[in-house]
Structure formats: structure tokens, C-alpha cells
Amino acid sequence: MEAYTVLLVVIPLISAPLTALIANRHVAWGLSLLVGAATFVIALMLLQDVITGRVIHYELGGWKPPWGIEYVIDALNALVAVIVTAFALLSVLFGRQSVEREVHDSQLHLFYAAFQLVLLGLLGMALTGDIFNLFVFLEISSLSSYALIAMGHKRQALVASFNYLIAGTLGATFFLLGIGFLYAASGTLNMADIASRFEQYDAMALVITALLFILIGLALKAAAFPLHSWLPDAYTQAPSMVTVFLASTSTKVAVYVLIRCLYHVFPQEYWSQLLLPSFLLLSGCLGMLYGSYKAIQQDSIKRLLAYSSVAQLGYMIVGIGLNNETGLTATVVHMFNHAITKGALFMAAGMVFYRMHTTSLHQLRGAGKTMPWTTGAFVIGGLSLIGVPGTAGFISKWYLLQAALENNNYLVVASLLIASIMAIMYVWKIIEALYFDGEEKLHLHQVPSGQDIVAAMPLATLCCYLLVAACIYFGLYTDLSLDAAKTAAQSLFAGGPAR
Amino acid sequence: MSESLILRVVTKWLVPVILLFALYVQFHGDYSPGGGFQAGVIFSSGFLLYALVYGVDATTRVLPEAVLRIGACLGVLLYGGVGVVSLIRGGTFLNYSVLAETPVAGQHLGIILIELGVGITVACVMLLLFYTFARNIPPQ
Numbered sequence: 001m002e003a004y005t006v007l008l009v010v011i012p013l014i015s016a017p018l019t020a021l022i023a024n025r026h027v028a029w030g031l032s033l034l035v036g037a038a039t040f041v042i043a044l045m046l047l048q049d050v051i052t053g054r055v056i057h058y059e060l061g062g063w064k065p066p067w068g069i070e071y072v073i074d075a076l077n078a079l080v081a082v083i084v085t086a087f088a089l090l091s092v093l094f095g096r097q098s099v100e101r102e103v104h105d106s107q108l109h110l111f112y113a114a115f116q117l118v119l120l121g122l123l124g125m126a127l128t129g130d131i132f133n134l135f136v137f138l139e140i141s142s143l144s145s146y147a148l149i150a151m152g153h154k155r156q157a158l159v160a161s162f163n164y165l166i167a168g169t170l171g172a173t174f175f176l177l178g179i180g181f182l183y184a185a186s187g188t189l190n191m192a193d194i195a196s197r198f199e200q201y202d203a204m205a206l207v208i209t210a211l212l213f214i215l216i217g218l219a220l221k222a223a224a225f226p227l228h229s230w231l232p233d234a235y236t237q238a239p240s241m242v243t244v245f246l247a248s249t250s251t252k253v254a255v256y257v258l259i260r261c262l263y264h265v266f267p268q269e270y271w272s273q274l275l276l277p278s279f280l281l282l283s284g285c286l287g288m289l290y291g292s293y294k295a296i297q298q299d300s301i302k303r304l305l306a307y308s309s310v311a312q313l314g315y316m317i318v319g320i321g322l323n324n325e326t327g328l329t330a331t332v333v334h335m336f337n338h339a340i341t342k343g344a345l346f347m348a349a350g351m352v353f354y355r356m357h358t359t360s361l362h363q364l365r366g367a368g369k370t371m372p373w374t375t376g377a378f379v380i381g382g383l384s385l386i387g388v389p390g391t392a393g394f395i396s397k398w399y400l401l402q403a404a405l406e407n408n409n410y411l412v413v414a415s416l417l418i419a420s421i422m423a424i425m426y427v428w429k430i431i432e433a434l435y436f437d438g439e440e441k442l443h444l445h446q447v448p449s450g451q452d453i454v455a456a457m458p459l460a461t462l463c464c465y466l467l468v469a470a471c472i473y474f475g476l477y478t479d480l481s482l483d484a485a486k487t488a489a490q491s492l493f494a495g496g497p498a499r
Numbered sequence: 500m501s502e503s504l505i506l507r508v509v510t511k512w513l514v515p516v517i518l519l520f521a522l523y524v525q526f527h528g529d530y531s532p533g534g535g536f537q538a539g540v541i542f543s544s545g546f547l548l549y550a551l552v553y554g555v556d557a558t559t560r561v562l563p564e565a566v567l568r569i570g571a572c573l574g575v576l577l578y579g580g581v582g583v584v585s586l587i588r589g590g591t592f593l594n595y596s597v598l599a600e601t602p603v604a605g606q607h608l609g610i611i612l613i614e615l616g617v618g619i620t621v622a623c624v625m626l627l628l629f630y631t632f633a634r635n636i637p638p639q
Contacts, residue, residue, distance in 0.1 A: 062594035
């Protein structure tokens with residue numbers, strides 16, 4: 001089983017340059033599909049293997065850790081790998097038609113090559129047990145996602161991508177500085193090695209500086225409030241398929257790295273006596289209130305969903321800040337559930353855009369009658385976003401609420417409830433426009449003459465409904481998601497993966 | 500600047516020396532300071548000098564962009580390919596020891612191939628970056 005681990009990274013590594021070399025859009029799509037499917041199967045096998053608490057170690061190049069780079073897979077990163085690969089596969093299926101319309105023909109093969117590189121980077125971040133290696137993969141995924149966002153059909157995509165480039169580069173630089181300080185203090189880059197000898201140098205002032213640099217860098221990549229400003233533009237302007245993929249994976253992987261650093265690199269006892277947990281709670285609570293408030297004000301569906309992502313990331317940060325096992329379980333399970341929910345919603349938004357050439361709610365009034373299936377996905381996805389019982393969103397919010405009550409932190413409980421009410425408001429805003437407003441004569445933009453604007457997207461609809469079904473399935477049967485999250489939270493609180 | 504006879508002649512003499520030095524850094528990288536990244540940058544700097552004196556158009560005739568794109572991909576493929584071969588031969592990814600009869604010979608072969616892949620990709624990408632930006636500057 002161990003030997004398969006590295007294939008998750010190697011398959012996209014080999015396939016991406018091949019895709020760029022062959023320069024044929026059908027081959028490019030086919031290869032991306034193959035990569036998505038192969039990595040998904042491997043990730044599922046890995047999760048099956050580690051869900052009981054086993055830990056897989058893989059030594060790259062045959063060098064023994066801590067000198068060499070090792071991949072360490074436990075329940076937490078196997079779950080993250082499953083999320084990433086599942087969404088890679090679904091986004092490739094979803095993007096078959098929409099990408100051809102949104103991305104210029106001459107760039108299609110490069111688009112898919114960059115997509116595979118993002119997948120490679122995210123998987124590498126999830127699997128590696130070496131903190132510098134993690135930085136390298138962070139850069140691979142970030143650089144290629146800048147390119148993907150810049151390929152959006154509007155010129156604003158370039159500005160959005162540039163803003164993300166600046167913010168992301170700052171984040172990566174902070175992260176690298178933190179690693180540098182930590183290396184200076186500890187003399188090692190292997191996460192388990194840093195953690196196991198932590199008492200020897202935890203009095204050094206360098207260590208707390210390193211912690212702060214790493215935290216701020218990752219918070220920027222995870223778009224935690226108030227470092228979220230790059231996210232709404234990037235998600236709005238990117239091609240639909242990229243929005244689906246990045247919204248459901250990239251910030252989640254950053255949150256995963258945050259958890260990994262806070263529990264497996266820096267011991268929990270070290271940072272929980274600092275102001276850090278309260279600071280995380282503050283950032284999370286403000287993030288969910290601010291994100292929901294901004295979401296209510298938006299007119300474009302994509303932008304509304306992007307702000308709602310800022311809010312939902314706040315929930316995950318709160319789960320970490322509560323600093324108990326239930327809270328961490330909630331964060332991990334919310335990573336999974338929110339990925340499904342937001343994936344479904346962004347797919348629906350992408351299909352609306354494909355057909356109507358607009359995502360402005362103002363212009364989509366009454367579209368529920370012309371696109372019943374797509375708008376149906378909005379309803380169920382929206383319910384899951386609010387956290388209605390019977391949907392996936394409910395499970396994670398329930399756990400988060402329990403965790404807040406365990407700590408008797410009623411301020412968090414209150415902001416959770418207020419944010420949920422605000423979520424009802426912004427989801428209602430979509431539903432009201434789609435179903436209850438009088439039908440608007442569509443203003444169509446940039447439709448080449450003779451093109452069939454009511455073209456159906458069977459494959460994309462299928463993917464979207466798969467996720468919608470998953471929203472309900474994981475709201476009723478929580479075995480897979482919750483078990484993995486619980487195993488992960490337990491092992492995190494027990495202190496580091498077993499050697 | 501490109502009208503200057505001295506510059507033109509000196510450039511013609513310097514470019515092969517720069518390329519040779521790049522190859523030295525490349526293939527001596529496993530014994531001395533150097534390696535694929537440095538060699539790639541030095542290699543591309545030879546063409547940069549040529550482009551500065553003779554113009555970007557003349558350089559793209561020597562080294563067309565399409566060739567560079569292929570080179571950039573091939574370098575990565577070479578790197579990944581070495582890793583895959585070591586996987587197939589029963590080692591872990593990028594374990595050079597299994598590449599040849601003895602571990603020492605394997606390590607030697609592995610690092611040279613890896614560095615070659617890095618060198619090719621770095622040289623090609625450096626030049627591609629230069630072409631991309633240089634083309635946006637209108638000729639005087």
C-alpha cells in the first residue's frame with residue numbers, strides 16, 4: 001500500500017507536461033480525467049487503509065527521515081486527499097463544455113496542464129511530512145492557480161489574478177520566513193522531528209516569531225478574515241470550473257496545513273497558553289459575520305457564494321480556536337461538507353452562467369421556470385449552506401455548536417446563530433430572485449450568432465446532482481466523513497502521528 | 500546599440516564561451532558547486548546577450564518559442580521519468596541507487612539525469628519569460 005502513496009503526486013507530475021506537449025484539447029481533457037480518476041481511486045484506498053488510525057510513512061529517494069523527505073499519511077490528510085481528488089475528477093467532468101466556451105482555444109491544453117499542476121500541489125501539501133517540501137508544493141499550487149484564474153473570460157480576471165498573486169506571494173513569503181526561523185531554532189525541517197524535540201528550544205524568542213509568521217502566511221492562503229480580500233474577486237472572475245475546484249479544495253488544504261502546523265509542528269500546549277485561541281475565535285467569528293453580511297449585499301451569484309465562503313471559512317477557524325476535540329472534529333468535517341456544498345453551488349452558478357451568460361441575480365429573475373434542474377440544485381445546496389437538519393451542513397454546525405457549548409463560550413454560540421440567520425437571508429435572496437420574481441427578459445451578452453443558447457449540459461448537471469445528493473447523503477449517513485474526522489481529531493489531540 | 504561593431508563582434512565570441520561554461524557547470528555539478536538550475540540560467544544568459552545585441556527576432560530564429568515550450572516540458576518529463584524508473588525497479592520514488600548495477604553508479608547516473616532535466620527546463624523557461632516580456636516592448 002505504501003508504494004501507492006507517492007503515485008498521487010507522480011501521476012499529475014508526469015501527466016501535466018505531457019498535456020502541455022501534446023497540445024490537443026481532447027487529449028488534454030482526457031488526460032485530466034484519467035489523472036483525476038486514478039488519483040481519486042488511490043486516495044480512497046489510502047483513506048480505507050488509515051481510517052482505523054494506522055499511519056503510513058513513505059521515504060522519498062530512500063533517504064531516512066529526518067534527513068530525507070517523507071510523506072506521512074494519517075486519517076486527516078487521507079480525508080483531505082480524498083476531497084481534493086474527488087473535486088478534481090468532478091470539476092474535469094463538469095468543465096467539459098463550460099471551459100471550451102470560457103477559455104480561449106489556443107490555451108485549452110495549457111489550462112488543463114495548469115489544472116493538473118494545481119492538483120499536484122494540493123496533493124503534495126496534503127501528503128508531505130516535511131515542512132519545506134510543503135512550502136514548495138504550496139508554491140506549485142499557488143502559481144498554477146494564478147494562471148488558471150487569469151484565464152477567465154473577462155479582462156477583470158487579470159486584475160483578480162494579480163491581486164491574488166500579490167496576496168498569495170506575501171502569504172508564501174511569510175510562511176517561508178516562519179519555516180526559516182523554525183529551522184534556525186530546531187535545525188530540522190521534518191515536522192515530526194521538530195515536534196518531538198520541541199522542549200529543547202521552545203524558550204527561544206525565534207520560535208514564537210516563527211509561529212506568527214507561519215500563521216499569518218497560512219491565514220492569507222486560507223482567506224481567514226481579515227486577510228480574505230483576494231478571494232471574492234478571484235472566485236468571481238475565474239472560469240467556472242476553476243471556481244468549483246478552488247472553492248472546494250484550495251482554502252480547505254490551507255486550513256488543513258494550519259491544523260497540521262498547530263498540532264503536529266507546534267505542540268498544542270505551547271500555543272494554547274498564548275492569546276492565540278482567542279485570536280482565532282475573534283477572526284473566525286468576525287469572518288462569519290462579515291462574510292455573511294457582505295454576501296447579502298451582492299448581486300452576482302458567484303460573488304455572493306464567494307463571500308459566503310469567507311463566512312464558512314470563519315466556521316472552520318472557530319473550530320480550531322475552540323481548542324477542544326469536538327471543535328476540531330467540527331472543523332475537519334466542515335472542510336468536507338462545505339467542499340461538497342460549495343462545489344454543488346458553484347457548479348450550479350457555472351451552469352447558469354453557461355446558459356444565460358450572466359450571474360447577476362437582477363437579470364436572472366424568474367429563471368427557476370426556464371432552468372428548473374439548476375435552480376433546484378441551488379435550493380438544496382443553499383439549505384446545506386444554512387445547515388438545515390438532513391443536509392451535510394447541519395452535521396458540522398451541530399458539532400461546532402456542541403464544541404462552543406463545551407467551552408461555555410456563548411459569544412461564539414451567538415455569532416454562530418446570527419451567521420446562520422444571515423445565511424438564510426442570502427440563500428433566500430437567490431431563491432427569491434430565481435422563483436418568486438417576475439420573469440425578466442434576458443439580456444444576453446457575447447453570444448455568437450447562430451449559437452444555441454439553451455444548450456443543455458448533461459454531464460455538468462450530472463456532476464452537480466451527484467454533489468447535491470452527497471449533501472443529503474452525508475447529512476443522513478455520517479459514517480465516512482465523521483469517522484475520519486473523529487479519528488483525525490483524536491490523533492491530533494494525542495499529539496502527533498505515531499512513529 | 501546593435502549598430503556597434505565592437506559589441507557585435509565581442510558578442511559573437513562570448514556566446515559560445517558562455518554556453519560552454521554553462522555545460523561545464525551542468526556536468527560538473529555533481530562534484531563541484533553548480534548543477535542544473537545554475538547551468539540553465541547561465542545557458543539562457545548566452546541567448547539573452549545575443550538578443551540584446553542582435554534583437555529578439557534574430558534570437559527567435561535561432562531558438563523558436565515552440566522549441567522552448569517542448570524543451571520545458573521534456574525537462575520535467577526527464578525528471579519525473581527518472582523517478583518513475585526507480586519506482587519500477589523496486590525502489591522508492593527518486594531512489595537513484597536502484598538505477599544501475601551498483602548503488603554508487605546508480606546515484607551518479609540518477610543525479611546527472613535529474614540535473615539535466617532541471618537544466619533544460621530552467622534554460623527554456625528563462626528564455627520563454629524573456630521572449631514574453633521583450634515582445635511587448637515596441638522596437639525603436
